[in-house]
Each structure stands twice: as structure tokens, then as C-alpha cells.
Amino acid sequence: MPRTLVRDLRDHLDQTVTVCGWVNALRLQRKMQFVILRDPTGMVQITHKRGGEGDELEQAIEALTTESAVVITGRVVDNPIVKLGGLEIVPERVEVVGKAEASLPIDEKSGMEHRLDWRFLDIRLRPSSRLLFDVQTTFEAGLREYAYAEGFTEMHTPKLMGTASESGAEVFKLGYFGGDAYLAQSPQFYKQMAVAAGIERVFEIGPVFRAEPSFTSRHATEFTGVDVEMAWIDDVEDVMAFEERMLAHAIAKVADVHGEAIREHYGVDLKVPTVPFPRLTMAEAQEILRARGWDPAGEKEDLDPEGERAISAHIAEQTGHEFVFITHYPASIRPFYHMRPKDRPDLTLSFDLLWKGLEVTTGAQREHRYDVLCKQAAEKGLDTAPMQDYMNIFRFGTPPHGGLGMGLGRLLVAMLNLDSIREATFLFRGPNRLTP
Amino acid sequence: MPRTLVRDLRDHLDQTVTVCGWVNALRLQRKMQFVILRDPTGMVQITHKRGGEGDELEQAIEALTTESAVVITGRVVDNPIVKLGGLEIVPERVEVVGKAEASLPIDEKSGMEHRLDWRFLDIRLRPSSRLLFDVQTTFEAGLREYAYAEGFTEMHTPKLMGTASESGAEVFKLGYFGGDAYLAQSPQFYKQMAVAAGIERVFEIGPVFRAEPSFTSRHATEFTGVDVEMAWIDDVEDVMAFEERMLAHAIAKVADVHGEAIREHYGVDLKVPTVPFPRLTMAEAQEILRARGWDPAGEKEDLDPEGERAISAHIAEQTGHEFVFITHYPASIRPFYHMRPKDRPDLTLSFDLLWKGLEVTTGAQREHRYDVLCKQAAEKGLDTAPMQDYMNIFRFGTPPHGGLGMGLGRLLVAMLNLDSIREATFLFRGPNRLTP
CATH class of the missing domain: 3.30.930.10 (Bira Bifunctional Protein; Domain 2)
Known part of the structure; x- marks a missing residue:
């Protein structure tokens, strides 16, 4: 399926799309999993309700690391309470195409020379x-x-x-x-x-x-x-x-x-x-x-x-x-x-x-x-x-x-x-x- | 006076213009002097009738060398027998701004390496x-x-x-x-x-x-x-x-x-x-x-x-x-x-x-x-x-x-x-x- 850019998602409400980008953040709660995906045009929330044992999507999301490169296919749903554009994606498929190691070598506090190294x-x-x-x-x-x-x-x-x-x-x-x-x-x-x-x-x-x-x-x-x-x-x-x-x-x-x-x-x-x-x-x-x-x-x-x-x-x-x-x-x-x-x-x-x-x-x-x-x-x-x-x-x-x-x-x-x-x-x- | 490009000369018939470029060729005859000036847009003939002793223009043209960089001011004259655009310039002022040595180091017969040297x-x-x-x-x-x-x-x-x-x-x-x-x-x-x-x-x-x-x-x-x-x-x-x-x-x-x-x-x-x-x-x-x-x-x-x-x-x-x-x-x-x-x-x-x-x-x-x-x-x-x-x-x-x-x-x-x-x-x- 061709890639949809995050900035264009509102044009695809209630449709199934594929977004490509990096895992900006993960919030793995007891009942829900949230993935924030970032592409060059913006960020979007992917929202999955845990299905329990045998839920392959749940397992795939659980295994994600931040900054992994991912391809996510799902339905775009209007949701006014979501801060990122008032919409979210309900995933049908989550694929990691480039996995990031769990710990990144730099963060906001890193000094200039260390940042230049990375x-x-x-x-x-x-x-x-x-x-x-x-x-x-x-x-x-x-x-x-x-x-x-x-x-x-x-x-x-x-x-x-x-x-x-x-x-x-x-x-x-x-x-x-x-x-x-x-x-x-x-x-x-x-x-x-x-x-x-x-x-x-x-x-x-x-x-x-x-x-x-x-x-x-x-x-x-x-x-x-x-x-x-x-x-x-x-x-x-x-x-x-x-x-x-x-x-x-x-x-x-x-x-x-x-x-x-x-x-x-x-x-x-x-x-x-x-x-x-x-x-x-x-x-x-x-x-x-x-x-x-x-x-x-x-x-x-x-x-x-x-x-x-x-x-x-x-x-x-x-x-x-x-x-x-x-x-x-x-x-x-x-x-x-x-x-x-x-x-x-x-x-x-x-x-x-x-x-x-x-x-x-x-x-x-x-x-x-x-x-x-x-x-x-x-x-x-x-x-x-x-x-x-x-x-x-x-x-x-x-x-x-x-x-x-x-x-x-x-x-x-x-x-x-x-x-x-x-x-x-x-x-x-x-x-x-x-x-x- | 602002520069006129050779390709635009016909728009300036019977006007005085300044052209800038290189001396492409010189033909110094007994009664007439011809300078072919080349700029990136074409070539034009400059035609001077020798005035004899005391003719400073004649002396200036006589002293030219091919490939010198010159600024020539003169009147644009229609002349259907001139091959270069059917016009010529009757000079009023000839200034050498960058004089070329009399003999160029390469010509049409020069081989590749010699051409690359120059x-x-x-x-x-x-x-x-x-x-x-x-x-x-x-x-x-x-x-x-x-x-x-x-x-x-x-x-x-x-x-x-x-x-x-x-x-x-x-x-x-x-x-x-x-x-x-x-x-x-x-x-x-x-x-x-x-x-x-x-x-x-x-x-x-x-x-x-x-x-x-x-x-x-x-x-x-x-x-x-x-x-x-x-x-x-x-x-x-x-x-x-x-x-x-x-x-x-x-x-x-x-x-x-x-x-x-x-x-x-x-x-x-x-x-x-x-x-x-x-x-x-x-x-x-x-x-x-x-x-x-x-x-x-x-x-x-x-x-x-x-x-x-x-x-x-x-x-x-x-x-x-x-x-x-x-x-x-x-x-x-x-x-x-x-x-x-x-x-x-x-x-x-x-x-x-x-x-x-x-x-x-x-x-x-x-x-x-x-x-x-x-x-x-x-x-x-x-x-x-x-x-x-x-x-x-x-x-x-x-x-x-x-x-x-x-x-x-x-x-x-x-x-x-x-x-x-x-x-x-x-x-x-x-x-x-x-x-x-």
C-alpha cells in the first residue's frame, strides 16, 4: 500500500492507510498500547487495545523500541481528545523494518561534542x-x-x-x-x-x-x-x-x-x-x-x-x-x-x-x-x-x-x-x- | 556608457554605443582598418578609415593585438555588405583594458595536452x-x-x-x-x-x-x-x-x-x-x-x-x-x-x-x-x-x-x-x- 504522510491523514478519515516513520515514543499501559510515530511531516498516535494471549499485534507493539523504523497499516479514526491532530490510527499491521537498540547514545542533555559524534x-x-x-x-x-x-x-x-x-x-x-x-x-x-x-x-x-x-x-x-x-x-x-x-x-x-x-x-x-x-x-x-x-x-x-x-x-x-x-x-x-x-x-x-x-x-x-x-x-x-x-x-x-x-x-x-x-x-x- | 551586447546592436542603429570584448581578428589595410570584436553573444566589425598623421584612433587600432580585451565606443551603422549582421561600428574611442601578447601559445593545430595546458x-x-x-x-x-x-x-x-x-x-x-x-x-x-x-x-x-x-x-x-x-x-x-x-x-x-x-x-x-x-x-x-x-x-x-x-x-x-x-x-x-x-x-x-x-x-x-x-x-x-x-x-x-x-x-x-x-x-x- 502506498505511504500516507502524517500531515495528510485527515484526508483519509475512516480509511486504511500505511504510515512510515520512526517510533517517537511508546506508552504501554495495562489495557492500552500507544505508539507515537514520527515522519518528516508530523506525528500521529497509534492506539491498540490489548487483546491478550494470541494477540500478535499486542506482541509486535510490546517488542518495539523507540527510534525503530516502522511501517504501520491501520484505520484512521477521528478522536477529538487526541492531542496530535485530533485523530489516531487503529493498527492492523505493525512491521519493524529497522530495529533500534534499546538505549540511544545521546539525549537532550548531551553536550555539543557528544552530539556531533552521533x-x-x-x-x-x-x-x-x-x-x-x-x-x-x-x-x-x-x-x-x-x-x-x-x-x-x-x-x-x-x-x-x-x-x-x-x-x-x-x-x-x-x-x-x-x-x-x-x-x-x-x-x-x-x-x-x-x-x-x-x-x-x-x-x-x-x-x-x-x-x-x-x-x-x-x-x-x-x-x-x-x-x-x-x-x-x-x-x-x-x-x-x-x-x-x-x-x-x-x-x-x-x-x-x-x-x-x-x-x-x-x-x-x-x-x-x-x-x-x-x-x-x-x-x-x-x-x-x-x-x-x-x-x-x-x-x-x-x-x-x-x-x-x-x-x-x-x-x-x-x-x-x-x-x-x-x-x-x-x-x-x-x-x-x-x-x-x-x-x-x-x-x-x-x-x-x-x-x-x-x-x-x-x-x-x-x-x-x-x-x-x-x-x-x-x-x-x-x-x-x-x-x-x-x-x-x-x-x-x-x-x-x-x-x-x-x-x-x-x-x-x-x-x-x-x-x-x-x-x-x-x-x-x-x-x-x-x-x- | 553602459555596455551593449553584440546581439543587440541592431536595436541601436545610428546610435552611439559601447561594446566590450576580445579582438577576434584585425585587418589593417592601406586605407582602412577593420577590427572584429567578439563578445559572448557574437561578433561585430569595427571599421575605421585612416586619417593619417595625428589620427589617434588610427594609432590605437594599429597597436591592437588579437585577443586583447577592449572597450570600443562608436556609432552603429547599417551596412548590408558586412557579413556580420549587416552592420558595423564606426569607432570614436578604442581602449585596451587588457593587452594580449602578440603571439598566442595555442592555435587550431595544437594537440589535446597542449590545449589543456592553456x-x-x-x-x-x-x-x-x-x-x-x-x-x-x-x-x-x-x-x-x-x-x-x-x-x-x-x-x-x-x-x-x-x-x-x-x-x-x-x-x-x-x-x-x-x-x-x-x-x-x-x-x-x-x-x-x-x-x-x-x-x-x-x-x-x-x-x-x-x-x-x-x-x-x-x-x-x-x-x-x-x-x-x-x-x-x-x-x-x-x-x-x-x-x-x-x-x-x-x-x-x-x-x-x-x-x-x-x-x-x-x-x-x-x-x-x-x-x-x-x-x-x-x-x-x-x-x-x-x-x-x-x-x-x-x-x-x-x-x-x-x-x-x-x-x-x-x-x-x-x-x-x-x-x-x-x-x-x-x-x-x-x-x-x-x-x-x-x-x-x-x-x-x-x-x-x-x-x-x-x-x-x-x-x-x-x-x-x-x-x-x-x-x-x-x-x-x-x-x-x-x-x-x-x-x-x-x-x-x-x-x-x-x-x-x-x-x-x-x-x-x-x-x-x-x-x-x-x-x-x-x-x-x-x-x-x-x-x-
């Missing part, structure tokens, strides 16, 4: 975790929808590289047929290569790898990056304008589909941001922060997480906006390939995007002039020989271009007010976590 | 290569569209693993903070973990890594996998039925958007397949093949590439269909986690899908019963200890499920009749290729 159960047992992946799916679909409409091509760039590229320190190294290979810490060079290949507007959603020994709530050694690169821009402003519209579109889609569930499970009222997002130069941001007592020694070039939270709080107070672009980062703390303003070689045409105090994006216009790029690499003391394949793309005619990289997990952390990127990832990877 | 130019110079990525984007969008409509959740599973999992031989190993990690050769275990987490229908499009020293036209060490897993199936037939409908939907979308361009650039008449696809058991396929003289010694358990081509040719002759499912592979050549028919422990409830003689998919119902799974692993002589995290998902109630994995590059090879997976990949990776 992540499949952690997700299965908490509706909010399961909602997260629905939200992620809708959010990504919204990002893609916007990119497709704007004429973007979806790329899959290699994660295996022959050289450690821009920064050797944070790159994983692996054995490769007797030689070495490295894992891409971003699709940066490859998406620029796509632009040079005449694919003018590209995006990629895929894994990036960072060999950073960071144990914060914001860092992972593997995460999903959303990368964008676009040719023939006039200015880095074009990149920011694209990003804010893409995010507003995708967030509106999430709010539309999941707004109510997000409010219920996360206590968050998901606001669709207005465009344009507020913009501050790094110099303006630091002036505001210093007036509020940040970095009293006046030594910091970059914003630290405390500064990021404070500037977002300031913007929220002033404008009510959850997002803020910080622009014109100093050249000293940006990669050599970020373009610099004509009259300010100490700055870059780059930006970060903060959402509720969390950095969710880095972007920039790229330097596309071969001679200037070589000069900027030399100034940073970089040897361009190992990245000759990258440098070569600028020797045969490259248009002005720019782009950005977003962290999908961080976007979800900000969107749903999560405590940690661990909650926003299916199977988190960190310096001391490679399992399950 | 892949960004190879793609830029051949319209068919650029079309490939549009086709890929539309095809993926079609696959996703179908999966979303069927209630699937998009997942991102880790590529970094703590153990080599199912088969150590083909797995890349990397250093990981003083220990070892491995690259996932498929999301197999993780997508099953998602099913066990209550996310009943999942898909993922992402990189998979194979440390195979294979140099064929079908193999790569890194490729894009399209993976699907679905819970509460009745049978492996449910998985095949899903796949054929998903493919038919996505191919119809490609045919609709790119059918004409594919015919023009690849000489392929893209056929939207009818469902159901033909199905043959492995035993039936071998009987047919042996009657045609394949494997005269009668030793082969699996189909070799020759057998795959021959059985597809047979099906095409008999039914006109480009696809065929081969089912019921012997247990001896399938992984331990493939479910076996009740009465035939020597077979598996698995399948491959062939498209025009090329294997593009492997799929199966999975064994979800912990005790049977342990037994099947033991029969294969596998130690389950290193994959305890995987085995654990079957201890706490797992529904029946099955799924499949497709290779995106192979699908494009079959779709467009390409010679090699190298042509179907942005930046190919093989045992002796890690660049560019």
Missing part, C-alpha cells in the same frame, strides 16, 4: 536541526535562481592543485602518484581563469579547505563556499550591488517558505533586507569604533570579531539594518591580487560584508593588468613562479573583473542566530574532528 | 567549449529542478574523512594536523547518514576523488558527482524510475534551451529519452552479447567497455533507445552494502545505467539491516572497525533506502558525443595532470 541521531531527534537543511536548500536555490537570471554560468573548479598557490601556510598537502598535491583553499584563481576563458559571469557552490588550527565558533577546516566572479565591471561597487541583491532575493525566498518555522524553532524573525545595504569605509568604521572605546591603543589595521560586532551594533542602532559592507581595506592585510585605487596604493578596492556582526563575505575588484599584478606580488615578497598558470591568464587579454566568496555555514549562523558553525554544518570538520 | 585560451577560442559550460549549467539546473519538485534536500557532505572507508586502494591520503585524513571517493556513506538522520530524500552535486592510475578517456582523479539517496523505497526499481525521470526532465530542458546550438557546434541531435528506459539483467545482457561473439571464453562477470558499447548498440537497434539499465550485478563485483535478492545471495539489487555505450551511473538498494550488513562485510573479508561510524547508523533504526551516483562529465561526454572526459571538464585532473 550527528545523525542529533539531527533526527531535533526538528530544528532538520529544518536547517531545508532552509539551506531553499537559500541555495534562491542564490542560484538569482545568478541564473543574471546570466551566470555554474562552474566546478578543481579542488586538487599542483602548487600551494597564494598562501602555503593554510593549505593541506597530499600524496599524489609519487608527487604532491594541495587542496584548494578557495576557487579564487580558477574562477578568474573562467573569466579569462570568456565565461564572463561565473559562480560555484562547493567545498573549500583551510588547514587553520582555529577552534572558534566561526572556523572549520572544510566548509561550503559560495563564490562569484564577474567580468566587465566598472567598479567594485558592481560586485557589492550584485551581492546585496542576490542575498535579498534568497533571504526573501527563505522567509516566504520557512519564515514561520524559523520563528517557531529558532525564535528568529527573519527580516528581508532592503537594498542598498549600508556601506562604511574601513577608516570610517574605525573612527566610529574608536569613539566607542574600541582598540584604545590605536594599533589595529583590521577589525577583530569584537570590532565587527560593535560596528554592526552601531549600524543597527543608526539604520535598523542587519548588514553592513566595510570597504577599502588596507593593502597590507589584503592579498596581492586585490586592485588598489589609483591615488591610494595603501588601500584596496575590496570589502567585507558583516551580517549581525559576523563576517560572511570577502570580495574585491581584481587587478587584471599583468604588470601591475607582478609589481604588487613583488611588493608582498611573493614568488610568482609557483603560480605561473595563474599569472599567465593576465598575459593574453583579461577584462576588468571582480568577485566575492561567502561562507554558507556562516550565513546560516547569522540567519538563524546559531551559537556555532558546528550547528550549521551537516558533518563538521575541525582540527580535532574528522568523524563521523 | 585551457583558458582553448575555451575562449572555441565557441563549442564555451557552449559546454552553458549546457552543463542548464543540465544541472534541470536535475535540481526535478529533485526539488520531488521533495529532495540538497546536502554538502564532507570530503575530508578520518578513515579510508570502503576501499583504501583508490583513496588519497593527506596530512592533517599531525595525523592523516583521506579524501572521499564518493558521498556514499554520508548520504546514507543523512537518510538515517531523517532527511529522507537527499542529493548532492560535488567533487569526488579517485586515486586511480587510469589514463582512459573516461577516467579522472577528480570529477563532479551527482549523488542521490532516497528512503522508504519499495524496491531498487523506485531508484531507477526516479533516475530516468530526472534525466528525461533535465535533457528536455537542455534540448529546449540549447538544442539548436548543440546541433550547430557538436553535430548532435539531442534526443529527449522516453521513459521507462529499457532494462536488462546482467544475465540477459551477457546472453545477448555472447550470441554476438563477446567474451568467447565465457570468463567475464562484468561488462567491459567493449561489452557496454555492444549492448547499447543492440538496444539502439532493437528499440531505438540511447539508454539501458543493466540490473542484478553479481555480488562478487559489487560493494558489501548492496542489498541482495531474498533468494539469490549471489546477486545484488543494483544497476548501472549506460548512455550510448558509456557507463554513466551506478546505483543500488542498500542493505539497511545491521546484522545482514555485518554478515555481508565479513563475507567480503572486510574489517568494519575503521568504518564504525558508518555501521552505527544501522543500529538505531534505518528505513529501507537506495540511491545512485552519476558522473557529470560522463553524462556530458555521452550527450555531446565528446572524445574524452577532458573536453567535458573545466580543468581536468588525472594521474599526470594537476595543472593549470
Whole structure:
């Protein structure tokens, strides 16, 4: 018999149906047996009156364990006193297709690391975790929808590289047929290569790898990056304008589909941001922060997480906006390939995007002039020989271009007010976590 | 001035526009200068009458090199004798934004490996290569569209693993903070973990890594996998039925958007397949093949590439269909986690899908019963200890499920009749290729 989903049961009153799901709870009383079955759409009570000796159904139910996967066939009966939808199923057949051991390894009191060890159960047992992946799916679909409409091509760039590229320190190294290979810490060079290949507007959603020994709530050694690169821009402003519209579109889609569930499970009222997002130069941001007592020694070039939270709080107070672009980062703390303003070689045409105090994006216009790029690499003391394949793309005619990289997990952390990127990832990877 | 695309020029007759693109060709005659500019939508002729000494435009055009990235502003003029759209641009301003060196490293005569060394130019110079990525984007969008409509959740599973999992031989190993990690050769275990987490229908499009020293036209060490897993199936037939409908939907979308361009650039008449696809058991396929003289010694358990081509040719002759499912592979050549028919422990409830003689998919119902799974692993002589995290998902109630994995590059090879997976990949990776 075809499966009926729990949410559709009321359409089948007084009919015989088959429901499939997990045993959420069992109440085995002296005269009655109650099974609460859970499927992705809800929960239903199965009610059986004990028949005594020879009652095979009674025996089958008695042998159930919570979290076993079961298929139950029975008649749907209206019963206003039942809390779950005012109906129940009177069973005719109870089949265990996947039996669960009697004792589960985690419960509500389990700590984060223990829950991560049993992540499949952690997700299965908490509706909010399961909602997260629905939200992620809708959010990504919204990002893609916007990119497709704007004429973007979806790329899959290699994660295996022959050289450690821009920064050797944070790159994983692996054995490769007797030689070495490295894992891409971003699709940066490859998406620029796509632009040079005449694919003018590209995006990629895929894994990036960072060999950073960071144990914060914001860092992972593997995460999903959303990368964008676009040719023939006039200015880095074009990149920011694209990003804010893409995010507003995708967030509106999430709010539309999941707004109510997000409010219920996360206590968050998901606001669709207005465009344009507020913009501050790094110099303006630091002036505001210093007036509020940040970095009293006046030594910091970059914003630290405390500064990021404070500037977002300031913007929220002033404008009510959850997002803020910080622009014109100093050249000293940006990669050599970020373009610099004509009259300010100490700055870059780059930006970060903060959402509720969390950095969710880095972007920039790229330097596309071969001679200037070589000069900027030399100034940073970089040897361009190992990245000759990258440098070569600028020797045969490259248009002005720019782009950005977003962290999908961080976007979800900000969107749903999560405590940690661990909650926003299916199977988190960190310096001391490679399992399950 | 905003950019006008070449395909839209006729809407701007007698107006001044700005076009951006590459110098496709230069013809510098005694009295006239002609520049052919190429953008992603077409080519246009720029025509300048030499003005002699002091003519800055003449000098700017004289200094151009082919493949330089240029911005040209000028008036659009109707001219029926011009082959490119019957119009030309009379320039007012010619700006080189990215100058190309005078001599390009590849041309039409370059061999495959040399072209791959300069892949960004190879793609830029051949319209068919650029079309490939549009086709890929539309095809993926079609696959996703179908999966979303069927209630699937998009997942991102880790590529970094703590153990080599199912088969150590083909797995890349990397250093990981003083220990070892491995690259996932498929999301197999993780997508099953998602099913066990209550996310009943999942898909993922992402990189998979194979440390195979294979140099064929079908193999790569890194490729894009399209993976699907679905819970509460009745049978492996449910998985095949899903796949054929998903493919038919996505191919119809490609045919609709790119059918004409594919015919023009690849000489392929893209056929939207009818469902159901033909199905043959492995035993039936071998009987047919042996009657045609394949494997005269009668030793082969699996189909070799020759057998795959021959059985597809047979099906095409008999039914006109480009696809065929081969089912019921012997247990001896399938992984331990493939479910076996009740009465035939020597077979598996698995399948491959062939498209025009090329294997593009492997799929199966999975064994979800912990005790049977342990037994099947033991029969294969596998130690389950290193994959305890995987085995654990079957201890706490797992529904029946099955799924499949497709290779995106192979699908494009079959779709467009390409010679090699190298042509179907942005930046190919093989045992002796890690660049560019």
C-alpha cells in the first residue's frame, strides 16, 4: 500500500492507510498500547487495545523500541481528545523494518561534542536541526535562481592543485602518484581563469579547505563556499550591488517558505533586507569604533570579531539594518591580487560584508593588468613562479573583473542566530574532528 | 556608457554605443582598418578609415593585438555588405583594458595536452567549449529542478574523512594536523547518514576523488558527482524510475534551451529519452552479447567497455533507445552494502545505467539491516572497525533506502558525443595532470 504522510491523514478519515516513520515514543499501559510515530511531516498516535494471549499485534507493539523504523497499516479514526491532530490510527499491521537498540547514545542533555559524534541521531531527534537543511536548500536555490537570471554560468573548479598557490601556510598537502598535491583553499584563481576563458559571469557552490588550527565558533577546516566572479565591471561597487541583491532575493525566498518555522524553532524573525545595504569605509568604521572605546591603543589595521560586532551594533542602532559592507581595506592585510585605487596604493578596492556582526563575505575588484599584478606580488615578497598558470591568464587579454566568496555555514549562523558553525554544518570538520 | 551586447546592436542603429570584448581578428589595410570584436553573444566589425598623421584612433587600432580585451565606443551603422549582421561600428574611442601578447601559445593545430595546458585560451577560442559550460549549467539546473519538485534536500557532505572507508586502494591520503585524513571517493556513506538522520530524500552535486592510475578517456582523479539517496523505497526499481525521470526532465530542458546550438557546434541531435528506459539483467545482457561473439571464453562477470558499447548498440537497434539499465550485478563485483535478492545471495539489487555505450551511473538498494550488513562485510573479508561510524547508523533504526551516483562529465561526454572526459571538464585532473 502506498505511504500516507502524517500531515495528510485527515484526508483519509475512516480509511486504511500505511504510515512510515520512526517510533517517537511508546506508552504501554495495562489495557492500552500507544505508539507515537514520527515522519518528516508530523506525528500521529497509534492506539491498540490489548487483546491478550494470541494477540500478535499486542506482541509486535510490546517488542518495539523507540527510534525503530516502522511501517504501520491501520484505520484512521477521528478522536477529538487526541492531542496530535485530533485523530489516531487503529493498527492492523505493525512491521519493524529497522530495529533500534534499546538505549540511544545521546539525549537532550548531551553536550555539543557528544552530539556531533552521533550527528545523525542529533539531527533526527531535533526538528530544528532538520529544518536547517531545508532552509539551506531553499537559500541555495534562491542564490542560484538569482545568478541564473543574471546570466551566470555554474562552474566546478578543481579542488586538487599542483602548487600551494597564494598562501602555503593554510593549505593541506597530499600524496599524489609519487608527487604532491594541495587542496584548494578557495576557487579564487580558477574562477578568474573562467573569466579569462570568456565565461564572463561565473559562480560555484562547493567545498573549500583551510588547514587553520582555529577552534572558534566561526572556523572549520572544510566548509561550503559560495563564490562569484564577474567580468566587465566598472567598479567594485558592481560586485557589492550584485551581492546585496542576490542575498535579498534568497533571504526573501527563505522567509516566504520557512519564515514561520524559523520563528517557531529558532525564535528568529527573519527580516528581508532592503537594498542598498549600508556601506562604511574601513577608516570610517574605525573612527566610529574608536569613539566607542574600541582598540584604545590605536594599533589595529583590521577589525577583530569584537570590532565587527560593535560596528554592526552601531549600524543597527543608526539604520535598523542587519548588514553592513566595510570597504577599502588596507593593502597590507589584503592579498596581492586585490586592485588598489589609483591615488591610494595603501588601500584596496575590496570589502567585507558583516551580517549581525559576523563576517560572511570577502570580495574585491581584481587587478587584471599583468604588470601591475607582478609589481604588487613583488611588493608582498611573493614568488610568482609557483603560480605561473595563474599569472599567465593576465598575459593574453583579461577584462576588468571582480568577485566575492561567502561562507554558507556562516550565513546560516547569522540567519538563524546559531551559537556555532558546528550547528550549521551537516558533518563538521575541525582540527580535532574528522568523524563521523 | 553602459555596455551593449553584440546581439543587440541592431536595436541601436545610428546610435552611439559601447561594446566590450576580445579582438577576434584585425585587418589593417592601406586605407582602412577593420577590427572584429567578439563578445559572448557574437561578433561585430569595427571599421575605421585612416586619417593619417595625428589620427589617434588610427594609432590605437594599429597597436591592437588579437585577443586583447577592449572597450570600443562608436556609432552603429547599417551596412548590408558586412557579413556580420549587416552592420558595423564606426569607432570614436578604442581602449585596451587588457593587452594580449602578440603571439598566442595555442592555435587550431595544437594537440589535446597542449590545449589543456592553456585551457583558458582553448575555451575562449572555441565557441563549442564555451557552449559546454552553458549546457552543463542548464543540465544541472534541470536535475535540481526535478529533485526539488520531488521533495529532495540538497546536502554538502564532507570530503575530508578520518578513515579510508570502503576501499583504501583508490583513496588519497593527506596530512592533517599531525595525523592523516583521506579524501572521499564518493558521498556514499554520508548520504546514507543523512537518510538515517531523517532527511529522507537527499542529493548532492560535488567533487569526488579517485586515486586511480587510469589514463582512459573516461577516467579522472577528480570529477563532479551527482549523488542521490532516497528512503522508504519499495524496491531498487523506485531508484531507477526516479533516475530516468530526472534525466528525461533535465535533457528536455537542455534540448529546449540549447538544442539548436548543440546541433550547430557538436553535430548532435539531442534526443529527449522516453521513459521507462529499457532494462536488462546482467544475465540477459551477457546472453545477448555472447550470441554476438563477446567474451568467447565465457570468463567475464562484468561488462567491459567493449561489452557496454555492444549492448547499447543492440538496444539502439532493437528499440531505438540511447539508454539501458543493466540490473542484478553479481555480488562478487559489487560493494558489501548492496542489498541482495531474498533468494539469490549471489546477486545484488543494483544497476548501472549506460548512455550510448558509456557507463554513466551506478546505483543500488542498500542493505539497511545491521546484522545482514555485518554478515555481508565479513563475507567480503572486510574489517568494519575503521568504518564504525558508518555501521552505527544501522543500529538505531534505518528505513529501507537506495540511491545512485552519476558522473557529470560522463553524462556530458555521452550527450555531446565528446572524445574524452577532458573536453567535458573545466580543468581536468588525472594521474599526470594537476595543472593549470
